[in-house]
Amino acid sequence: MAEAQYYLGIDIGSITGKVAIIDREHNLIDRVYLRTEGQPINCIKKALKMIHERQGDLPIAGAAVTGSGRKLLQKVVGADIARDEITAHAVAAVDYCPDVKTVIDIGGQDSKLIIIRDQLVMDFAMNSICAAGTGSFLDKLSDQLGVLIEDFGSCAICSTDPAVISGRCTVFAESDIITKKNTGYKKEDILMGLCNRLVENYKTNLGRGKHILPPILFQGGVAKNQGIINAFEDVLKKELNGTSIIIPDNHDVLGAVGAAILAQEEMMIRELENRSTTSSFLGWKIPDINYQTKSFLCKGCENICEIIEIKREGEVIGRWGGKCSKWDVSEN
Ligand code: SF4
Structure with missing residues (x-):
């Protein structure tokens, strides 16, 4: 060993x-x-x-x-x-920047705000329900504009007059984008408007009541989007107090x-x-190794739980979803 x-x-x-x-x-x-x-x-x-x-x-x-x-x-x-x-x-952020006080993390499916003091998590907020503050918001809407997600940031920062995109959810934003596209707005102005909208949604949903202080690290797959970085630096100008948002190496993993x-x-x-x-x-x-998963309903009582089961090479190694221990798999 x-x-x-x-x-x-x-x-x-x-x-x-x-x-x-x-x-x-x-x-x-x-x-x-x-x-x-x-x-x-x-x-x-x-x-x-x-x-x-x-x-x-x-x-x-x-x-x-x-x-x-x-x-x-x-x-x-x-x-x-x-x-x-x-x-x-938080552990990865502290390892990268021991003085870190705030972590912004935006991934494809959720977003997080972590408040750190003296290398310990003091407070956090997480959003995994509303897509309007996550990478999937950008994915879906860049698709509407025919822009590859990889080109989103570089195109957005060419904007000289960002559009104001309405909507705290993708449905409203999507309809607003279609209207703006049809009325001749430039693509880069709509994209930068989307960056501003995502950051505003993030601040409203996660930042309310949180004591954001620098150094601020921006992690997750969306941190490679320069348009979003610029929007955060604009919205958090006061909190940044003359510093910049830090994008760690390998921010996406x-x-x-x-x-x-x-x-x-x-x-x-x-x-x-x-x-x-x-x-x-x-x-x-x-x-x-061969794994199989399946789900079934337990009718052992009125709860009727959906049980998820996983087998490895035919042997059950785990089950989840029950409100009691009936289907638990013992550890050995
Ligand atoms: S798993 Fe337990 S709580 Fe859920 S339906 Fe079956 S017996 Fe009831």
């Missing part, structure tokens, strides 16, 4: 899956960012296969998962721990990096407590 010195982190959401491998000093050894395309298990199997092809049999000393699909993926990869997204993103750091911390705690430090990670054979 002495040579095992890498830690694996997985961040699995409903739209994207991210995998990161770090060494003991937290250097990023490899990373993968993929769309789940509705199949989170296949997404992570594919990501692990890509890393294995590039890196070979890296010895993994600890593995952790975060993100909305963490319970499922913990079973799939045999991760040592599963942690919530706020913790994973920092949830996975944070999970990998948490895996390392978990193993250090186990060592201090004289517990086994052998990782339960199933290893690089995961892409070849």
Whole structure:
């Protein structure tokens, strides 16, 4: 076990899956960012296969998962721990910038605001219901304008007169965009207007009552959009107090990096407590393992719970969704 010195982190959401491998000093050894395309298990199997092809049999000393699909993926990869997204993103932010006081994270399916003081999370807000403050808002509306999402930011910052886009939800914004497009607004002005709208929605939904202070880190897939960065710097001018928003390296996989750091911390705690430090990670054979998931309704009482079940090579390894322990799978 002495040579095992890498830690694996997985961040699995409903739209994207991210995998990161770090060494003991937290250097990023490899990373993968993929769309789940509705199949989170296949997404992570594919990501692990890509890393294995590039890196070979890296010895993994600890593995952790975060993100909305963490319970499922913990079973799939045999991760040592599963942690919530706020913790994973905060840990990665503090590792990148020890003085960080505010983290803005906007991914495809949710957005977060994390308030940090003295390297500890003091407050947070998360939005996973309303699309109007997330990357999917930009995805959907750039599609309306026939602009590739990769070109969104560079096109938006060419705007000299951003349009005012109405609407706190995608439906209203979409109809406003169609009207503006038909009345001759320039594409770049509509795009920059959309950036301003997303940032205003974010501030209204998540920023209310929060004490935003610099240094401010901007993480998540949307942090590569220069139009959004500019809009944040404009809206948060007072809070930034002459500083700039910091975009960390590998901002799009920092949830996975944070999970990998948490895996390392978990193993250090186990060592201090004289517990086994052998990782339960199933290893690089995961892409070849056969998993099946299914759901069914339990009619054991009037709750009629929907139970999700996952099998590995025909053996049940996990079930979720019950309001009682009837379908729980015992750990061994
Ligand atoms: S899982 Fe438990 S609570 Fe849910 S329907 Fe079945 S018996 Fe009732």
